[in-house]
Amino acid sequence: MTIAVIKDVLGGKFALGDTVTVRGWVRTRRDSKAGISFINVHDGSCFDAIQAVAPNTLENYNHEITRLTTGCSVMVTGTVAESAGQGQAFELQATAVEVVGWVEDPDTYPMAPKRHSMEYLREFAHLRPRTNISGAVTRVRHCLAQAVHRFFHERGFYWISTPIITTSDAEGAGELFRVSTLDMMNLPRTDDGKVDYKEDFFGKEAFLTVSGQLNVETYACALSNVYTFGPTFRAENSNTSRHLAEFWMIEPEVAFADLDDMAALAEDMLKYVFQAVLNERADDMAFFAERVDKEAISRLQHVIDNKFVHMDYTDAIEILQKCGKEFSYPVAWGVDLQSEHERYLAEEHVGAPVILKNYPRDIKAFYMRQNDDGKTVAAMDVLAPGIGEIIGGSAREERLDLLDQRLEDMKLPKEEYSWYRDLRRYGTVPHAGFGLGFERLVAYVTGVQNIRDVIPFPRSPNNADF
RNA sequence: UCCCCAGUAGCUCAGUUGGUUAGAGCGGUGGACUGUUAAUCCAUGUGUCGUUGGUUCGAAUCCAACCUGGGGAGCCA
Numbered sequence: 001m002t003i004a005v006i007k008d009v010l011g012g013k014f015a016l017g018d019t020v021t022v023r024g025w026v027r028t029r030r031d032s033k034a035g036i037s038f039i040n041v042h043d044g045s046c047f048d049a050i051q052a053v054a055p056n057t058l059e060n061y062n063h064e065i066t067r068l069t070t071g072c073s074v075m076v077t078g079t080v081a082e083s084a085g086q087g088q089a090f091e092l093q094a095t096a097v098e099v100v101g102w103v104e105d106p107d108t109y110p111m112a113p114k115r116h117s118m119e120y121l122r123e124f125a126h127l128r129p130r131t132n133i134s135g136a137v138t139r140v141r142h143c144l145a146q147a148v149h150r151f152f153h154e155r156g157f158y159w160i161s162t163p164i165i166t167t168s169d170a171e172g173a174g175e176l177f178r179v180s181t182l183d184m185m186n187l188p189r190t191d192d193g194k195v196d197y198k199e200d201f202f203g204k205e206a207f208l209t210v211s212g213q214l215n216v217e218t219y220a221c222a223l224s225n226v227y228t229f230g231p232t233f234r235a236e237n238s239n240t241s242r243h244l245a246e247f248w249m250i251e252p253e254v255a256f257a258d259l260d261d262m263a264a265l266a267e268d269m270l271k272y273v274f275q276a277v278l279n280e281r282a283d284d285m286a287f288f289a290e291r292v293d294k295e296a297i298s299r300l301q302h303v304i305d306n307k308f309v310h311m312d313y314t315d316a317i318e319i320l321q322k323c324g325k326e327f328s329y330p331v332a333w334g335v336d337l338q339s340e341h342e343r344y345l346a347e348e349h350v351g352a353p354v355i356l357k358n359y360p361r362d363i364k365a366f367y368m369r370q371n372d373d374g375k376t377v378a379a380m381d382v383l384a385p386g387i388g389e390i391i392g393g394s395a396r397e398e399r400l401d402l403l404d405q406r407l408e409d410m411k412l413p414k415e416e417y418s419w420y421r422d423l424r425r426y427g428t429v430p431h432a433g434f435g436l437g438f439e440r441l442v443a444y445v446t447g448v449q450n451i452r453d454v455i456p457f458p459r460s461p462n463n464a465d466f
Numbered sequence: 467u468c469c470c471c472a473g474u475a476g477c478u479c480a481g482u483u484g485g486u487u488a489g490a491g492c493g494g495u496g497g498a499c500u501g502u503u504a505a506u507c508c509a510u511g512u513g514u515c516g517u518u519g520g521u522u523c524g525a526a527u528c529c530a531a532c533c534u535g536g537g538g539a540g541c542c543a
Contacts, residue, residue, distance in 0.1 A: 027504090028503075028505095030500090030501095031500095032500055033498085033499065034500070034501070034502090036501075036502085037502090038501075038503065040503070051502085053502090070493090083501085084502095085503070086501090086502090086503075087502090087503050088503080106495090107476065107495080108476060108494090109494090110476080112476075112477065112492080112493045113493075114478085114492055114493060114504065115477085115492085116477065116478085117477085117478075119535060119536070120477070120478090122535095211543090232543080234541085234543085236542075237467055237541085238540085238541060238542075239467085240537095241537085243541080243542070244543090247543070248543095249543060250543095251543095328539090338539085338540090339538085339539070339540090388542090389543065390543075391543075435543055437542085437543030438543085439543080440543060450536095451543095461467095462534090
């Protein structure tokens with residue numbers, strides 16, 4: 001028995017007349033009174049399902065095959081044949097159809113062979129992988145992840161597995177999820193009544209990481225070109241289509257690099273992974289372009305074909321002030337840009353991803369490198385139309401005296417950063433990096449509007465089912 | 467967390483300016499037809515009208531709170 005994946009059968013890897021067995025799930029069944037049934041079977045190996053043609057001479061035709069419904073699992077053995085019908089080059093002339101698992105009540109199987117809303121599918125996170133759209137998202141997501149690793153590997157970057165648990169509650173941004181083994185009903189207390197974290201698993205307070213950046217900087221200052229690719233956690237009460245409490249982030253960090261090196265790296269990386277998706281997942285991208293977002297393919301091609309627009313924060317402020325558009329929030333040098341401002345720049349002014357650079361120091365994180373003008377830092381955001389900030393990065397302050405000054409200005413506890421400061425005390429080097437939100441990337445590529453639909457099991461405020 | 471909108475059949479939605487028996491398409495089921503392909507045609511069932519409370523002779527319809535979802539904002543990736 002030759003087991004075959006559907007991708008290989010449809011892709012012509014087998015000769016006409018070969019007998020193969022495919023295994024998967026029924027998408028639809030159509031009966032013909034000519035004495036045959038058409039069974040569309042998918043196995044995830046490619047976008048398309050294979051059409052198996054089952055004749056009524058099969059011994060289980062009447063009592064099993066004609067009862068197959070969407071979702072049943074089957075093993076179909078048959079000979080590879082040119083399709084007599086439209087819609088596919090090859091099909092399987094079935095010689096045996098084994099039903100592996102029935103759908104116990106077709107009337108209540110949630111995944112009907114029809115269009116469902118994304119919100120509805122989200123309620124069935126365990127069954128939505130069987131849908132066209134979820135399967136396509138999954139394959140594109142995988143393709144992007146592989147392309148990211150390949151891109152960095154080809155450039156001599158090492159993948160660093162930075163820790164998921166951290167005992168530093170001062171990583172910079174965001175609310176943290178606590179990690180504890182203490183009995184919450186019976187907390188150990190110190191003499192002054194506070195929770196005694198010395199009794200906790202790590203002997204101190206611990207949290208889930210909000211970024212691998214500070215840790216990965218240590219490896220950049222030794223192995224030169226490194227990156228992280230792993231899960232990240234933010235306990236923020238964000239209820240939007242572009243935020244998750246648990247998401248994946250890619251954070252390259254490069255020694256002896258400056259902000260423009262990072263901008264170039266970000267541009268190269270995005271173009272590389274977009275090209276990979278167009279090359280490797282043409283089937284899924286065609287589906288997205290047809291059913292989800294007409295621009296899904298042309299948008300990627302446009303990004304690949306054009307140089308990214310670079311813009312200084314100061315110039316962006318001027319553009320926004322002179323564009324004649326009414327904004328809800330006024331624009332002035334020194335204020336952080338609002339979503340409406342970023343959207344105008346990316347969607348209307350440029351019409352493609354735009355790199356904004358050199359933000360005012362006072363609205364940015366302590367570790368960003370101060371520019372010579374004394375008021376800006378070497379930070380950048382890559383803004384994508386429709387998504388907003390997809391990448392945030394900066395050159396890191398490698399000069400200890402300036403770093404310490406920033407820690408003091410922002411009232412951050414120096415002792416918490418002793419190991420981070422050590423990098424500046426022992427053989428410091430200029431270095432820079434950025435963070436790319438992986439789900440935002442998948443959403444941008446597929447055109448899927450809500451980030452909760454491009455991760456298998458989304459976690460957000462009030463939602464951690466499955 | 468804030469602002470706005472929505473919650474009616476398994477799904478997508480229409481409807482009710484408060485009043486007897488609540489509607490369509492799709493899906494399911496039965497049949498017809500067909501190398502079909504989200505097939506087509508005919509038939510067919512289904513609803514505590516989000517939850518709780520209030521107003522009222524009467525609420526699915528009006529009001530309030532809550533829950534859930536969506537859009538936007540903030541936080542950011």
